[in-house]
């Protein structure tokens with residue numbers, strides 16, 4: 001993709017590292033190959049061993065100089081700066097997970113940077129106590145009074161966080177990310193500092209053309225952040241598509257077993273060092289070493305789990321699509337999805353989230369969800385997603401209840417929309433019970 005000369009937008013004017021980063025993005029970060037190589041994933045995530053759990057709040061220094069050096073952010077014995085002072089600033093067990101996630105999202109950058117003898121890391125990675133911890137640290141680090149942040153249709157708490165920044169003089173503006181021209185027009189406004197999107201969006205499964213959005217942001221000097229929770233690095237690689245920042249709710253696919261709440265933020269190394277780290281340590285949403293160890297273990301099976309979940313979801317989406325009781329199915333892996341071609345380009349497969357509406361509307365949806373709330377059926381009536389257990393939930397009254405109703409309706413989060421996160425119970429079991437549930441409507 002050819003890029004024109006960047007303008008001096010808010011982010012470009014604010015961050016001393018912007019030009020450095022735009023150059024690195026062009027040379028190392030964007031990539032023609034859009035997916036992580038399968039063998040590389042298995043080597044990186046599975047083959048590197050787990051560290052011991054350093055379940056402690058602080059670390060003894062060897063000498064006064066050692067302590068002072070560590071407080072200066074010096075890296076000792078190749079560890080990440082601040083990894084061995086006080087766990088709110090960093091912890092070796094968390095550092096391991098940060099490195100794994102960095103490699104999964106940005107492995108392709110390493111060889112290209114080393115080939116030209118680049119010494120400074122291009123991309124940094126920090127883990128958080130939750131996805132919202134990562135997102136709030138990002139917002140605090142980047143946005144200032146008088147700025148606007150443009151968002152797609154995002155997770156309910158991201159939405160309310162952005163709206164609540166109005167008390168600090170930051171305006172949240174929302175855009176339909178399926179409309180590339182509208183995205184470009186939104187980021188062209190001179191007060192915009194950041195574009196923040198999910199793709200696919202939660203829960204409508206609308207996609208953002210990440211390459212087009214990235215080109216618009218770069219053109220206007222605006223930071224481009226992608227919440228990659230719905231895909232994980234296995235299904236989608238936003239850096240290769242031109243993202244500046246990636247956030248994850250590690251709680252979802254990376255953990256994959258609903259056993260911990262955690263988050264991650266990856267972005268230009270100088271941004272993490274100079275802009276984010278201060279907020280990271282002062283806001284204090286740092287993960288416990290045990291949670292980091294757990295997630296470092298569970299990420300090992302990410303690819304196998306997600307491939308299985310996606311294959312099941314694909315079959316379930318096809319089945320729902322032809323079911324007489326189902327009025328609409330939203331799933332990027334279906335040819336009927338309006339952005340199916342885009343999904344095929346930027347995602348490894350259609351993923352394991354499906355949203356659907358029933359011919360019987362909300363009342364029928366309630367019957368289906370209550371069927372799965374029973375203890376003798378698979379699935380749970382629960383929020384969250386990406387786990388081995390399938391979850392069914394009602395976005396309008398649950399995950400997205402914080403989004404004003406008019407905005408929910410405009411974004412397609414109708415009262416009758418049901419969201420399904422397909423787990424690992426097995427396709428046949430899930431299809432059988434979906435049919436039984438639908439028969440009740």
Ligand SMILES: Cc1ncc(COP(=O)(O)O)c(C=O)c1O
Pocket residue numbers: 130131132133155158198202227229230248249250251261262263384
């Ligand atoms: C797309 C997305 N981003 C962020 C979050 C927030 O993550 P956490 O619950 O780990 O704080 C969620 C949670 O559901 C989510 O679905």
